[in-house]
Amino acid sequence: MSAALWPVTRRIAQTLDTTNGTDPHEIAMRLLKVTEEAGEAAAAYIGMTGQNPRKGTTHTRRDVADELCDVIIAAAVALHAMTPAPPAVLEAKLHAAARRLHPRPLP
Numbered sequence: 001m002s003a004a005l006w007p008v009t010r011r012i013a014q015t016l017d018t019t020n021g022t023d024p025h026e027i028a029m030r031l032l033k034v035t036e037e038a039g040e041a042a043a044a045y046i047g048m049t050g051q052n053p054r055k056g057t058t059h060t061r062r063d064v065a066d067e068l069c070d071v072i073i074a075a076a077v078a079l080h081a082m083t084p085a086p087p088a089v090l091e092a093k094l095h096a097a098a099r100r101l102h103p104r105p106l107p
Contacts, residue, residue: 005076006087012073013080022081030078037074041067 020026044067046052047059079086 005072009073009076009086010080012077016077027078027081030074030081034071034074034078037067037070041071043067 016026016030020029041064044059044064047055047057048061048064050057052058076086076090079089083089
């Protein structure tokens with residue numbers, strides 16, 4: 001994972017905290033931003049596959065990758081509002097997901 005992810009998203013979250021506050025509505029908006037970005041990733045994938053015959057192929061794999069990065073950034077920013085230790089929370093979740101795929105210890 002990018003070493004810059006957590007310091008940069010912390011700065012983004014702090015800017016949002018200062019500008020917009022931290023009330024429940026603002027936190028909901030940060031969560032909704034994750035959904036918005038996921039929708040944009042899905043739309044880019046549809047455009048990449050040419051699924052919409054009226055539009056044809058409108059996006060590339062790079063466009064989809066860029067949108068997925070936006071999802072990750074938005075989720076990381078939102079995670080700052082949920083816990084004082086977002087890197088540790090993600091790390092624990094990542095290892096839990098890996099254990100579900102490989103329940104036996106890997107060599």
